[in-house]
Amino acid sequence: MRPARSTSRPRIAAVTALTALIALGVPATATGGTAGPGGHHRPCVASRHVPERGPAGDILRVAEQAKAEMDLKSVILRVTLDGRDVLTTALGESMTGEAAEPAMHFRNGNIAISYMGTALLRLVDQGKAGLDDPVSRWLPDAPDGDRITLRMLAASTTGLRDYVRDPGFQQAVVDNPFRQWTPEELVAISTGQEPWYAPGTNWSYSHANFLLLGAALEKITGTRLDILLKRQITGPLGLRETRNSFTPDIPTPVLHAFTAERGTYEESTFWNPSWTTAPGAVQSTDICDLARSASAIGSGELLSPASRRELLNPGTVGLGHPTATCPATVCLAQTEATHYGMGVIVLGDWVSQHPLFFGYSASMNYLASERLAIAVSTTQNPNAADGHSAHTIAQRIAATLAPDHLIPDFG
Structure with missing residues (x-):
């Protein structure tokens, strides 16, 4: 509807x-x-x-x-129309006595998943992979790899459970938010449980999908994921302030984050994000890069027309119904107006992503008919x-x- x-x-x-x-x-x-379609001048x-x-x-x-x-x-935002600035501003503080600024870096979370989805589609356009290739072609040891395809990983239709919902994992993160997690540990939590449904038959968000997708992209290209994303996405788009880190570090200037999720209000800026997605795609960004990402990913700037159609609907419309193992709170109904694409969310006429991580909240949105991009970050x-x-x-x-x-x- x-x-x-x-x-x-x-x-x-x-x-x-x-x-x-x-x-x-x-x-x-x-x-x-802004510096037009190719990116933006520094600083933001x-x-x-x-x-x-x-x-x-x-x-x-x-x-x-x-x-x-x-x-x-704090609230930092940028709105552009056809790549031109409408408003870029920062309100509030990064931390006590330090005003928030547009050039400050923050974690971009699942924005990087939108990059991975577009990177996969670029590889399809380049003839290096097919969306319906079985994952076992690239990852022979992947669970159910003969039935799970690259499309299913990017569109989150594998049936793999989400380790983030596992009570033991949640407690471990609360007990030690600085812990460095490995992809093997995380995927094992998901695959140690029965899948929610048979691959390709339903839809549910699972972080495990994107750990495996990152590994598959590396195998397809023979290139480390952070380098691959720079070559395929952030470099061509001029996203000079969007960077991977294999540690919890964030480049300066830093937008500091705080949360009361552990029962007391405390700084969470450098809590370890290693569990959030694939190594090489754990990134930070600034608000100008986020707005640029909204327009570039949402418009399919780097993709063929056929791949942009796949970006917006790789077959997820109509999926998301509850099953005996996948409750309604997990298997959200996918409709033509509101559904998951290839690492992006289609919300009415908008292409979106909205990450959330321990005191950081961000949102990127693009309305193609008006060439309107909205990017927001808050603490x-x-x-x-x-x-x-x-x-x-x-x-x-x-x-x-x-x-x-x-x-x-x-x-």
């Missing part, structure tokens, strides 16, 4: 005015950010002279209100509720700029 259209504003959305400004060659705001800086009236002022008010309402420590104060605060802000910005194209919830 498509989201209901707003009737509280005229059908000519704020984005139309922005399009007119760009057509006239007038920048929406002054910026040090806030827009100057934000007018009180107009789209930039509207976005700023949405962010300020959300920061106060959700008790957020939280002691009384903030856990959840996708960055994505909630992105939804509110979308409702302001493009009320006929609301971003629905997912999960």
